[in-house]
Structure formats: C-alpha cells, structure tokens
C-alpha cells in the first residue's frame with residue numbers, strides 16, 4: 004500500500020516537472036471567468052473544463068502534484084479550438100491558447116501520442132510520402148466523394164475513419180496546384196519576386212484559391228515562385244503539442260524559402276501565415292534558427308496584406324453584382340490581426356454590396372482537427388455562424404482560410420442555404436477576369 | 443457516505459450525463475474567482491428542473507450531505523467553494539427566458555441565464571434590466587440574486603434586490619415555494635423574496651425569478667473630471683447629489699489606479715492627479731442636457747482642473763477606457779488579485795481612500811482603488827502573489843486595517859461581492875453577537891441540518 008502511494012506520487016512529480024516552465028504564466032490567471040463569455044465551446048457545453056480557466060486550473064493541479072496527467076487531462080486539453088478568443092479578452096493578458104498547447108505537449112511527453120495521430124504525423128513528417136498519399140486521394144477522389152453542384156464541396160461517399168459520412172468536405176483535387184504550374188511564373192519587368200506558400204489545403208484541395216492568388220499576383224506585375232519542396236507549415240502538428248516535429252517542419256520550410264531568394268513570401272491561409280510569422284517563437288530555444296526564422300518572418304505577408312501594402316490595380320476590375328459578407332478566421336483576426344485589408348479589397352470591387360454579419364469574428368467551429376474529433380459540437384458552433392450568415396441575405400461568404408471555407412460550406416449544405424464560400428482573393432481574381440472579358 | 447453510492451443516487455435523479463465525478467471534473471469545481479480557496483467536492487450535479495432539485499435536496503437532507511449551489515463561479519468571496527465535500531449543484535441548465543410580460547414589465551427567467559442575455563433579449567422592446575455587475579457577460583442570474591449584485595448603475599437604478607419581485611425556491615427539505623409575484627405592492631407575509639436575495643445559497647436554491655424591467659433611457663451624457671486633491675473630488679461627489687442630480691454612474695479612480703492604467707495603456711491620463719471622476723447622466727434628452735450643465739458647474743466649483751465632455755459614443759468609450767481598464771491593468775501587475783468591496787457612506791470617501799493609502803504604505807502591499815463613488819462602494823484592489831507567504835500575511839494585515847477603517851466610518855464589509863468565506867473574520871465586528879445570533883436563527887429554521895452552503899456567510903452555525 005505504502006509503496007503504491009509512493010509510485011503514484013513520484014508519477015505526479017514527474018508530470019508536474021513537465022509544466023514547471025509555465026508555472027508563472029499559469030499563476031497570472033486570476034480565475035475571473037471572463038473567458039467564459041467568448042469561448043465557443045463553453046457556450047455550448049457550459050462546463051468548466053471547456054473554458055480556459057478550467058484548463059489552466061487543471062494544469063495547476065498537475066503542477067502542484069494534486070493530479071496526474073491522465074487520459075482525461077489529455078481529452079480536456081484536446082477540446083479547444085485554438086481560436087484565441089479567451090486570450091484576446093483576458094484582463095490579465097494570459098495567453099491561454101498557447102498554454103493549452105503546452106498542456107497538450109506535456110500530455111504527449113507523459114503519455115505518448117495517440118496511435119491515430121502517430122500514423123498521420125509520421126506521414127506528415129515525410130513530405131514525398133505525404134504528397135503521394137494526398138495525390139492518390141485526389142486521383143481516387145471520385146471513388147470516395149460525391150459532388151455537390153456549385154459549391155466545390157463533396158459528401159463523403161464511403162465512410163472515412165474519423166469523418167462523419169454526412170459531412171461536406173472539399174474535394175481532393177485531381178491535380179495538386181503546384182503540379183499545375185512551373186516553379187517560376189515569369190512576368191515581364193516584375194516589381195517583386197514573390198514566393199507563394201500554398202499550404203496543404205490549397206495545394207491539394209482548394210486549388211481554385213491558389214489559382215486566384217497566382218492570377219492576382221501576376222496581374223499586378225509580380226513574378227511568382229512556387230517552391231516545389233515546400234512542406235506543410237506544421238500548424239496541425241504544433242497545435243497538437245508535438246512541438247519537436249513541428250519545429251523540424253518549420254526548419255525545412257525556412258531552408259526552402261531562403262533558397263528561393265524572394266522579396267516576399269505570401270500565403271493565403273490565415274493559419275499558415277500565422278505559423279510562418281510565428282516560427283521565431285516556435286524556435287526560441289535554438290537561437291541560430293530563431294534568427295533565420297525571424298529574417299523569413301519579416302518578409303511574410305498574407306495575400307490581402309501584401310496587396311494593400313504594395314498596391315494593386317483597381318482600374319481594370321469588372322463588376323461583380325453580388326451581396327458579400329465576410330467571416331474573420333480566428334488566426335486572421337486574433338492571430339496575425341488582419342481584418343481591414345480583405346474588406347478593403349472586397350469593397351474596391353465594383354458592384355460588390357458588402358454587408359457585415361453579426362459576430363463576424365466568432366470562431367466557425369472548425370479548429371483544425373477539432374471538428375474531426377468533435378463533429379457534433381463543432382456543428383453546433385457552426386450553426387450559429389450559419390444563422391448569422393443567413394440574416395445578411397448575402398450571395399457569397401468570404402473567408403481567408405481554407406479550413407473555414409470547408410467548415411462553413413459544410414454548414415451551408417447541412418442547413419440548405421444558398422450561399423457559396425470563397426476566399427476574398429477569388430472575388431478579386433474574378434473581377435480582373437471580367438475586366439479582361441469586357442476589354 | 444460512499445462517494446460512488448452518492449453519484450449513483452444522483453444519476454438516478456438527473457441522468458448519467460448530468461453527473462460528474464472524475465478527479466479532473468471535481469477539481470474543476472473546487473474553486474471560483476476567489477484567490478486561495480480550492481476544496482474538492484464529491485460530485486457535480488446539473489439538475490434541469492425544480493422537481494429534480496427538490497429530489498436532490500430531499501436526498502441530501504436525509505443523508506446530511508452539504509450542497510453548494512453554483513452558477514458561473516465568478517464570485518469573489520469563495521461563495522461556491524465546496525468547503526466540506528458533498529454536492530456542487532450546477533444551475534446552468536436552467537437556461538430559459540420563459541416570458542416577457544410587456545403589460546406588467548416583468549420577465550420570468552430561469553437562474554442559469556447569463557445577465558447580459560436578459561438584456562440582449564429585452565432590448566427589442568426598449569427595456570433594460572439594470573443590475574450590471576462587471577461580470578454581466580458571464581454571471582448567472584441565480585448567482586447575482588444570491589449575491590444581491592450591484593454594478594455601475596447602482597446609484598440611480600439600484601441593485602439586484604430592487605428588481606427581484608418574485609422567486610421560485612427549493613428549500614433544504616425539498617419543498618418548492620413561490621415568493622412574491624407580479625404585484626407592485628405586496629405586503630402579504632414576510633418579504634421572503636428579499637430574504638433569499640443576497641442569502642448566498644445558504645437558505646435555499648433559487649430556480650426561477652420574476653424580474654422588474656424598466657424602459658431604456660433615451661439619452662445619456664458622459665464626462666470625466668480631474669482633481670488635484672481627494673477632498674475636492676469627495677466634495678464634488680457630495681455636491682452633485684446635493685444639487686439633486688442622481689447620475690446613472692458616478693465612478694472614482696485613485697492615483698495608484700490612474701498611474702497603473704496609464705503605464706499599460708498610454709492614453710494620456712494625468713498621472714499626477716489625486717483622483718478622476720467619471721460621470722454619466724441619463725434619461726429624457728432635455729433633462730439630460732440640463733443635468734449635464736449643472737454637474738459641470740459643480741465640478742468647476744470644486745476645483746476640478748480639467749473636465750472633458752464626451753462628444754460621441756466613440757469619444758465616451760475612449761474617455762471610459764480608464765475605468766474599463768482599471769481592474770485589468772491592476773491585475774496585470776501581479777499574479778494574484780483581491781478585489782475588495784468595502785463600502786462607506788459617500789461623504790466619507792476621502793477619509794476612506796486615505797485609510798487605504800496608509801494601509802498600503804504601512805504594510806508594503808500594492809493597492810489601487812477605484813469604485814462606485816456615488817454609492818460609496820469602493821474596490822480597493824490588492825495585487826500580490828499567493829505563493830509568497832510573507833507577503834500574504836502583509837496583505838491580510840492591510841485588509842484588516844481597511845475593513846476596520848470602513849466599519850469605523852460607519853461603513854460595511856461588503857457592498858456587493860458578499861461575505862462567503864473571505865470576510866467572515868470581520869462579521870461579528872460589524873453585526874455584534876446578537877446580530878449574528880439572529881441571522882443564525884434564521885439559517886437554522888430554514889436549514890436545520892445545515893446542508894446549504896455550510897460554513898459561508900455565518901461561519902460555524
């Protein structure tokens with residue numbers, strides 16, 4: 004009996020050691036509960052372990068040796084969308100979303116990685132294998148997915164593990180974006196050499212978004228580089244708390260983009276761009292890498308940020324007579340804090356009737372792999388988003404993130420709504436196209 | 443009592459999905475917003491109907507198991523801390539606004555509804571429910587009723603008890619009673635509604651309330667005034683009331699708070715000022731104009747060195763940054779934050795602020811004070827580090843000076859946060875032995891087995 008107690012205690016102690024370095028950061032939480040107000044998950048469950056305060060307290064319980072890092076600890080840390088709403092509104096400035104990732108990191112160290120994730124991540128870490136797997140999926144896409152007209156979305160036809168059969172996802176493209184173009188797309192007398200960080204979702208699924216980015220960049224006199232060796236930004240791995248692997252992916256991308264000597268590195272996925280801008284933080288324990296990451300980060304721009312900063316033509320835009328509303332992806336509004344530029348671009352298109360939806364900066368409920376593991380809950384969160392969209396009577400919904408596009412499209416399909424979801428840049432590209440047709 | 447047996451009994455009443463007892467879940471309900479209080483309950487139960495609450499109470503009463511009602515857990519007096527294990531009764535499934543009676547201006551609302559949601563819902567009728575604690579977006583109606591919460595608009599509009607006209611309450615023995623009603627005048631029997639309002643979960647479990655609503659004010663004007671001495675600021679407060687004006691809001695920030703906010707926000711606050719007053723008058727547009735003029739005159743008479751009138755709603759937001767950011771900025775100074783709420787007659791504000799400043803210097807602790815000057819409800823906010831035992835002793839000593847000082851000025855220990863566990867040590871000093879005995883007699887009559895939030899408000903009973 005005595006011996007068993009000792010073992011449990013020493014176990015708790017080693018678990019506590021895993022969180023030691025964030026003790027002060029956790030102590031800054033004054034437990035006011037303000038984070039309940041914005042947390043999309045708490046709003047549905049009304050349970051303390053859904054909200055940042057509960058998760059922080061639980062880490063403190065582990066830190067003080069009161070509780071071990073258990074399976075339930077793991078589950079509780081996993082049920083977070085990483086939407087940053089709590090951090091943005093915390094009176095004490097607690098970065099709860101980062102601390103929760105640290106909790107996940109500790110859980111992996113204490114308990115190992117979930118076997119399903121292990122398989123997926125080992126695939127993710129191997130770029131050629133990853134590309135091959137997704138390309139195969141693309142080629143056999145017609146076998147497993149059923150098209151939904153007009154929406155660039157499909158229902159899963161055969162059950163896919165971890166995916167609800169009634170869920171609309173993006174189609175895997177028959178040919179990934181980067182295979183459709185040469186590595187360098189030349190423009191005569193180019194203003195800037197711009198490297199396009201496509202990100203996985205755009206490369207393998209929403210190639211229409213990638214094509215729009217390339218069209219708009221070249222239209223505005225930029226030479227575009229599509230480094231073939233670029234890899235996933237590492238976000239899915241990083242937010243799982245697998246920091247080591249995510250950092251390896253970051254280093255790979257840093258090397259690839261250093262090589263292509265571009266003036267700017269542009270991305271069109273809010274999460275990807277945030278990751279690229281955050282690499283210096285990810286690599287803070289390796290000063291040399293951190294420095295290289297910083298040099299890269301200084302040149303990273305989100306596409307709308309880039310266009311507004313360097314200028315874009317508005318004199319040759321055709322009309323798009325549509326009512327358009329916009330959803331602010333979490334990693335755009337609270338991550339890289341870009342909300343004005345995409346609006347400016349949309350409003351500059353002739354004919355666009357821009358309307359703001361209620362709670363436009365509220366999370367859509369996707370949260371990366373959160374929506375795979377908790378589809379019901381993420382659907383509930385998304386239904387609120389859909390209600391707000393419906394109230395605008397918009398024709399199009401714009402979102403600068405492929406994951407939001409996928410999740411909101413799913414919501415629109417489930418709720419039998421008429422809207423289509425686009426990246427704002429797609430509307431700009433379409434307006435240039437119309438301008439050319441008229442000319 | 444075996445914990446598993448208890449959990450099984452609870453599952454029978456409310457269903458498996460509404461009972462939690464894993465160590466992690468229990469830990470999550472061991473604390474609230476009060477620093478330094480964490481006690482493990484045995485089970486967390488979420489009932490959905492008054493009938494279920496009644497069955498839970500009958501069971502708990504029979505087996506003498508403590509029951510701790512809980513809303514959002516944002517109280518600052520350890521009111522929900524499960525001191526002796528037992529049942530945490532989570533009331534958030536009571537989440538319906540049942541009815542808005544526009545003829546009688548009464549809303550019938552379940553206690554798990556968040557206060558802001560009531561206001562969002564009735565805005566369409568041009569009505570407001572005035573009690574607006576700083577936690578209006580998080581606090582449950584039940585929690586605010588149990589704490590008799592106040593807020594920024596307390597001076598003119600009153601506090602929670604002024605708006606609760608009737609209650610549905612489950613007693614310790616499981617009886618379900620209804621107090622009050624929709625009658626504006628009602629003297630039938632003891633005023634049980636008022637007794638339960640502010641009883642901190644020690645007398646019964648509230649499940650539903652009838653709330654009085656009032657028309658939203660048509661217009662408002664805000665201003666901010668800077669003072670070089672506390673006396674001038676204090677005289678201005680008394681002067682405004684003496685001019686027969688009751689502002690909706692009349693807030694004060696002391697020098698320590700002003701400096702802290704300016705350090706973080708860089709909004710150009712006068713860091714050498716002794717105090718800032720923030721004032722808002724509201725009501726009919728013509729009256730508001732007239733009152734704003736009179737307030738301006740009073741401020742000038744009392745040597746305000748600078749007065750700014752808000753030109754637009756955006757400008758008002760900008761002016762009120764200092765008040766809005768007071769607590770967040772103070773809280774960022776150190777890990778632990780105690781927001782106290784000692785309250786004094788409004789004429790005693792300058793003396794009280796001096797007591798606080800002296801306590802801060804004498805015991806070497808950091809304190810910023812802001813608060814509702816109009817009703818004398820001050821928030822001396824002590825920031826420290828709970829992990830530093832020596833510092834915590836000094837904090838306790840400073841609190842002792844502040845509470846005793848407030849009582850000596852004819853004040854009270856708590857204006858709105860409640861007694862809970864935090865302020866128990868000073869209770870007898872305020873109420874005397876006889877006063878405490880009378881309160882204990884009420885408690886024993888309604889809860890003979892002492893199972894409802896035991897240990898709170900009265901201590902040992």
Ligand SMILES: Cc1cc2nc3c(=O)[nH]c(=O)nc-3n(C[C@H](O)[C@H](O)[C@H](O)COP(=O)(O)OP(=O)(O)OC[C@H]3O[C@@H](n4cnc5c(N)ncnc54)[C@H](O)[C@@H]3O)c2cc1C
Pocket residue numbers: 034035036474475510511512513514515516517518520521522533553574575576577580581582583584585586587588589590591592593594642643644646647648649769858859895
């Ligand atoms: C940052 C901050 C600012 C604040 N500002 C203010 C302010 O301006 N004014 C103010 O008055 N307060 C303020 N408070 C205190 C707190 O928000 C209020 O007391 C609030 O009303 C508590 O609501 P809750 O739902 O969180 O209740 P809880 O904390 O869950 O419970 C509070 C008390 O009520 C009891 N209780 C809860 N529900 C019931 C029920 N259904 N039946 C019987 N008893 C019940 C509990 O046992 C407990 O004793 C503030 C707190 C914080 C953290």
Ligand code: SF4
Pocket residue numbers: 031032033034035036037038039055056059089092093094095096097099
């Ligand atoms: S994380 Fe921030 S908002 Fe949430 S309880 Fe802690 S201090 Fe309050």
Ligand code: SF4
Pocket residue numbers: 041042043044045053054055082083084085086087088089090099100
């Ligand atoms: S990041 Fe979003 S989902 Fe996660 S705890 Fe914060 S508010 Fe909730």
Ligand code: SF4
Pocket residue numbers: 201202203204205234235236237238239272274275405
């Ligand atoms: S954030 Fe998503 S889309 Fe962007 S690269 Fe990473 S996985 Fe791909």
